Amino acid sequence: MAGLTQDLLRIEDLSAEFRTYQGVAKVLNQVSLSLRPGEILGLVGESGCGKSVTARSILRLIPEPPFKITGGRILFRGRDVLKLPSGELRRLRGNSISMIFQEPMSSLNPVFTVGNQMMEVVNLHQRVGRTRAREICLEMLHQVRLPDADRILGKYPHELSGGMRQRVMIAMELSCRPDLLIADEPTTALDVTIQGQILTILAELTRRKGVSVLFITHDMSVIAQLCDRVAVMYAGMVVEIAGVRDLFAAPLHPYTRGLISSITGLEEETDHLEHIPGVVPSLIDPPGGCRFHPRCDQELDPCPRLAPRLIPVEPGHYLACHLYPG
Amino acid sequence: MKTAVLPKGGLRRELALTLRVLSRNPSALGGAVIIGFMALMALTSGLLAPFDPITISLGDRLLAPGGVHLFGTDEMGRDILSRVMYGARISLRVGVMVVLFAGVLGSIIGAVAGYFGGRIDNLIMRTMDIILSFPSLVLAMALAAAMGPSLTNAVMAVAFVMIPKFARMVRGEALAVKELPFIAAARVSGAKDFWIIFHHLLPNCVNSVIVLATLVMGESILVAAALSFIGLGAQPPTPEWGAMIAVGRKYLMDQWWYATFPGLFILVTVIGFNILGDALRDVLDPRIRR
């Protein structure tokens, strides 16, 4: 891939598996992607594709006994996160790399007030007096457009709506000016009008502060609205990476095409929706070769035998498909 | 949101999966071995016991353990090992009957309370609370004394005391399960309330009931032994472990074996049930089963 020294985050051939009672699920299969400073990369795929697993692996958040990384590297600013000693990894978390989740309740402690928790975060990174810390918190809430910031500091997490909690999370995670923000489906559980607000805030703040974003979602429309580049995942593999406009204008991978036509069909007055026949395969016993081949309408000879590698087919456009040999 | 428990395709496969998981859990194995041993002893006591547990042989009174009498003899000359083996049969039977009675009745009561809510729930659960507010042994004693000392009455007394445990637990599960959409779907399909309780609610509580049943079995054996110990349960010459300890107490100073062996067996059996119950709880937890 181009720009080795420029990438903020670079995942190379990451493979991982998960032990379950039914067998070993090969959840990630040679996942590769890269994120440049200042860009918003969307990681999109349906359930079970491994996008969340990939994101959490960056911060080593998945407990290792049932989970195991079997190969590959995760380079953050050139250093392999997988080989970092735990002390350094801890320093990375919350400082250089921040993360927000789908359900903000899991990151907010229900027995402390919001103000309490925000001030704790502020004090972790800057030693300031109480008054100044409170001022900083109010400023943070203002940046995420939460009105009545004063009152909110005194509230407990369960007293706030989902949208407000998510905004508090964003404020907290951005307060230490990380280089990278990982957002794992932050708006999936929110109403569409609230989602609109959150996406706008996210785009604005990250651009302003120069924070790069890895945005994970299953919603292609959100990708279209927010992201600069997109990586599409299916059943543990990355199938296509491209700039957002290229991807929507001319998707190359049959899965990407199926995904996009499933939703654009809703926008037009079509009678019958395009859909991808079949179901997502089991990861314990995935199909050989290209994992998408059983559902692909353009299956070729090598597809069941040989897994296609992710190669550039056009500048900035990467594809893992036998239809387009590099 | 609670998700319903996922069985693995039918009872047989579910059993197979449970056994496979249990076999990897050392404490579960330990508990299972202990109980298996006790059960085996209970089943084969008729065949394998070296002596008849009831026949008196005054010539062999209070012999120390050794030789032909591995556990020694009691004040009537009866072989203690044989009596302990027959005692296993009694204790396990007590455990099973208490659990069956209390489990079935308690589960139904709890399911009804949880499903209907409101006043019915209140009435039922306050009654359960009253029963639970007595220490189980004390209440069992009172009941057994009122009914007259016999093993059967002891079983009934202990069962009565255990009912609220099942009721409370199943009620909790029912509260969660009744919110699940498939219950609403059943109502929309025209199912009556009691049909839903028996066909949807109770089957989905089975896993928790099994865990509780295992633990309660241990506890009931203990309580029944205690009742026999104070003379309210099994009557002589029945070789019930608790009754044996009661008599053996008098001889504890010089003939330690008399009370010690039955006591040991009670201890080990109850531990076995508790360990197995705890392991089962972990195994049957729906999140781990996936």
Next chain:
Amino acid sequence: MSLTPVIEVSGLKKYFPAAAGWGRSAGLLKAVDGVSLRINQGETLGLVGESGSGKSTVGNLILRLVEPDQGRVLFKGRDLTFLKGPPLRQVRRKLQMVFQDPQSSLDPRMTIRKIVGYPLELNRLARGREALQRVIGILDEVGLGEEHLYRYPHEFSGGQRQRIGIARSLVTGPEFIVFDEPTSALDVSVQAQILNLILDLQKSHGYTYLFISHDLPVVRHVSHRVAVMYLGTLVETAPKKVLFAGPYHPYTQALMASAPKPDPLKRRNLAVITGDAPSSVNVPPGCRFHPRCPRARPVCSQEPPPDLKVGPEHTVRCHLYA
């Protein structure tokens, strides 16, 4: 499509006591506060709203899963509101529901044969071999086969489970089906399959649908008419094409504007409304939407807006058009 209303609902209200933690009661949650609507034979009414709008409660009220505090529900002219016992069970065969979460809408301890079959047996519509035949027939209609009969729900994918849920709702031969967010929990590629199925079934059987969803593009695809709910009341109702071509109510406009379009060339500011929806416990006076409305006027905070007809079959509840 004839013009007999299959379902007619008037003045439906449902208030829930609101818990405030620690067992204190904190007033009433006005989930549904005066909803009236009409669904004609063979048509699909899309009911759109965000969380807290009360749309799911409306579906539950029509099917009597929840008792209304006020109002009436009529099915083909027959008043369902106070039915109980056997007459209610009789009518239940005709009114069915498909739920949102495929995983928890099927009893994990029952085989598919039982799940789809027991409504038949409960209602004494068929037994034994005949029931089995009917189950197989319905499964075939939703795209599943005989080999699936004796399997358990967890052995199927989300989309397949949803098909099972649909099959269950069809087996008693209903006329009206409520779909409560049937595709929200499904992947996008599967969503298309299920929506196609729902529409095909309507074409071949003439079912009447109430399709509840928060997802505008999906509602647009399946509905003939659309009703928009906000905080317990209907704010706008119109035929689909009319509504999507030009919504009148500011909330409807905001809903449509905040929905991201799957086209990177059409980016715009999605933060169209400020603030969060108030809880249904503290319903704002006058027009419920006024605190967040970009076009609010003084009258909006004082008087509830009237229902106004602004076109054939098009009503709006807003002071702007008085």
